[in-house]
Structures are given as C-alpha cells and as structure tokens.
Amino acid sequence: QSPPGGDDSVMRRFGMWDGVVARCLLQIWGVILFTRLTYTFGVAGTGVMTLVILLSIAIVTVTTLSLSAITTNGEVKGGGVYFLLSRSLGPEYGATIGLLFAFANAVAIALYLVGFAEALIDNIRVFDPSFQLTAGGAWDEQVLALISLAGIFVLCLIGVDWVIKTQLGLLVLLSSSIVSVIIGALFVKDEAKGITGPSATNFADNWAPDWQGHNFFTVFAIFFPACTGIMAGVNISGEVKKPHKSIPNGTLLAVAVSAVVYLLLGWLTMSSAVRYVAGDASAGLIADKLIMTSFSLWPPLIYGGTYAATLSSAIASLVGAPRVVQALAVDGILPWLAPFAKGHGPKNEPWAGYTLSTLIALVFCLIGDLDTIAPLITCFFMVSYALINYACFAASHSRLPSWRPLFKYYNKWASLACSLVCVAIMFVISWVMSLVTLTLCFALFTYL
Secondary structure: OOOOOOOOHHHOOEOHHHHHHHHHHHHHOOHHHHHOHHHHHHHHHHHHHHHHHHHHHHHHHHHHHHHHHHHOOOOOOOOHHHHHHHHHHOHHHHHHHHHHHHHHHHHHHHHHHHHHHHHHHHHHHHHOOOOOOOHHHOOHHHHHHHHHHHHHHHHHHHOHHHHHHHHHHHHHHHHHHHHHHHHHHHHOOEHHHOEOOOOHHHHHHOOOOOOOOOOHHHHHHHHHHHHOOOOOOHHHHHHEOOHHHHHHHHHHHHHHHHHHHHHHHHHHHHHHEOOOEOOEOOOOOOOOOOOHHHHOOOHHHHHHHHHHHHHHHHHHHHHHHHHHHHHHHHHOOOHHHHHHOOOEOOOOEOHHHHHHHHHHHHHHHOOOOHHHHHHHHHHHHHHHHHHHHHHHHHHHHHOOOOOOOOOOOOOHHHHHHHHHHHHHHHHHHOHHHHHHHHHHHHHHHHHO
C-alpha cells in the first residue's frame, strides 16, 4: 500500500458495500443499540425519543452531505477526512478537524469496549450471580475492557484486510440479532421481565417522558454516539474503489438504514413492554438496560449481536483514526507527529498510530462507566461535525476557484445551520468542555 496521499491503484480494493456501507453500519450500530436504546426510550418516552433520533439523524445527514461535497472536490486519495479537507480547503481545516476526529475516535474505542464489558458481565451473572473478577466487582468492567483492547490492538497489527473480513462476519451476526428482536417484539411475552406483547395501552403509557433525573439533552448526549460512524468509509478513502460515488452513496445509505432500524426497534419495544414491573426493581424498560435480550426469539443471538456491535465499532475506530494521524505526519505540517509517518509492511500499516490510539483508549477505559463516557464522545463529535459543516459553508460561500464538488446535493445554508446547532448542543451538554475544546481548536487553526 502506498503512503497516505499516494495514487497506487493496488491499494483500492474495497467497494461501496464492504468498504463504506458495512463499515459505517458497524460503527453506527455500536454499543448504544443493544445496551441503551430501550433505556433512553423508556426515560424520554416514545414521543421525545423520536425527536432525539430525528435531530441526531438530521445532524449526521447534513454533515454527510457536506462531507460528500468535500469528498468529491478533486481526487480522493489516502488520509481520510484530513486529506479531503486539507486538499480542498487548506491544511488549517484538515489538520484541526483531522486531529480532533482522530482523538474522538480513540476515546470512542473506550466507550465501545466498556459497553462490551458491561454486557458480557451482565450476561455471565445471569448464570452465575456471584461472578466477580475483582474485589467486590468494582473494577470488573475496566479489566475486561482492557483485555478486549489488547485483543483488537493485536488484530489491527495483523492487518486491515483481516479486520474487514472479521467485520463482514460481525455484520451478518448483528443484522440477524436485529431481525430477531423485531420479530420477538411482536410475539414474545415475558411478564416477569415486563414484556407483555404489542399493546395500544403500552404505547400510550410509554409516550410521555419519565425523566428519572434526565432531560432532553442528557438523553441526546447518551444516544448520539449511536450516530457517529458516518466517517468510517472516509477513513479508508485511499482504499475504496470509485470513492467519488462509493463514499457519498454508501454513507447516506448507512444513515438511512440506521434511522429506520432505531425508530422501528424503539417503537416496537415501547409498544411491547412496560417501564416498571411491580415487585421487581431490576425489570422493565428503564431498570433492565439489556432487556433486548428478553425480546429475542433466541437470547444467545442477542448476546452475540451485542458483542458484535461493540467490538466491531471499536475495531472500526481503531482502524480509522491512526490513518488520519499518519497522513498528517507524512505531510509534515506538525513536526511533532513525524514518528507517526512511518508505516509497516507492504501495506504501510500505521503501527505507531495504532499504539497512540490504544494508549488514549486505555486511559478512558479506566473510567469504566458508559453513561459518563458517552457525553464526552458526543461533545467531541459535535465540534468535529460543526467544523466540517462550517468548512463546507465557507468554501461554498467564498466561491473559491478550487471549490468544484461533483456532489451537488448539499446546501451551504443548511451546512451553516447544522454547524451552529452542533455548537449550541455542545454548550448545553457541557459549557466547560465546549470552551476548552473550541479554544484548543482555535489555537491549532491559528498556528497552522
């Protein structure tokens, strides 16, 4: 494989389905799908949660349109989002967004692996309630997350081809799990778990919120990481055949499919279960965060689907982020990134980038709480998407001679509006983190 930005045709070996659609779906259908979707619906109610999903999908759709315009503005080579932005709009945009995006993806690895550990431990405790890895079980999630992190790190060192092959198998398992829940929500009954079967009464009772200390934006912050896989195809832009068509079409298709799946699963489960079960504080849509297992026609399939969703998303993040860092290092814009320019093997694998992303993920894995990590991820991606949309607006509005995207289905004012919405949501979720993040971005942008 050629270095990022190279034009070796040998490196383009993935099509739209395996290189873009499958990768995007696997990263979008991450930890939130099986571990927090029913919980957020239970807390926010069907009506409000539908608005949360629609707002999330609107943000990622407009961002995808902006990204598609940037993607098709000139030749697409390696380096993912950094290459596309830097070549179209200048290194200050590319480097700022590229570094922020790479960091966000590294933190997201921790989110996915902590979710995997949480699900695995809960599943084991169904059969062995006394199961503990550490004293009192206080560090069980962290230990399992770190073991999983070591495993996917080794997998990435083996090579991206093995990663892609693994992910295609995981997508089949994940899709089967989703179908199992959809069918099960129509036919399965388990009143001890709060599952009564489809009912107009359930649908009406579950329509309004039961906030439990949350509000619209805290629920949004927990859910939004379920929509952050739209750049999975762009991350390997140099390895995708016909990227001008494959990346926009594949990404938009993945977003549309994900929106339908989230809404369908949410509405079906809210029609088929109750929020609380009298006499059992651990049952119902709110208390049982893994209630989807009980909806399934065959529960072990959901165990597998949960593991597939979390591990595949972690793998996609670990594969994508280092390539952005490597591309930055190859261009020499930031001298302190020079050690990350060198690749290994015939396909120029970014081993140094894998190591850096793994170390960042390790730190956040120690938090060990999915509901704490998720809002952090949301803020990081909000600023990334805000900058991408603003970059599209700025290029279009200034009418740069170099701005001639082949993709025409975008609107500069929609991009600007989406950018402002992302910034506003960031400040509502955490104004302190927002100020720090934006200040660092402005400092880097000014330096470049």
